Amino acid sequence: MPKPKRRxxxxxxxxTAIKIRRESRGIYARELALEVGMxxxxxxxxxxxxxxxxxxLLALICQxxxxxxxxxxxxxxxxxxxxxx
Numbered sequence: 001m002p003k004p005k006r007r008x009x010x011x012x013x014x015x016t017a018i019k020i021r022r023e024s025r026g027i028y029a030r031e032l033a034l035e036v037g038m039x040x041x042x043x044x045x046x047x048x049x050x051x052x053x054x055x056x057l058l059a060l061i062c063q064x065x066x067x068x069x070x071x072x073x074x075x076x077x078x079x080x081x082x083x084x085x
Contacts, residue, residue: 010052011076019047020079021065021072036060 011017022032029047033040036057045051053061055069062069 011073011080013049013079014052014058014073014076015045015047015049016079017072017076018061018065021067021075022047025065027065032061032064035064 022029029043030040033043037060038057042051046053058069058072062072065072067075
């Protein structure tokens with residue numbers, strides 16, 4: 001049986017959840033990118049669900065958004081389940 005890939009455990013709409021959380025906190029994308037030490041265009045790719053952040057980067061994003069990785073994953077799965085996007 002093949003080993004599951006990291007992507008298999010990450011919700012498809014994780015980036016959407018990051019964007020919704022960021023906007024609900026009134027944080028600009030550029031501000032979040034600077035705070036976590038990443039390029040603004042890379043954050044844009046993440047928020048459009050085209051790229052996945054590393055575990056370390058995701059932890060930093062969550063820290064700056066005032067949430068946990070677990071809660072962000074749960075929120076992303078809820079978005080998927082109810083097809084809010």
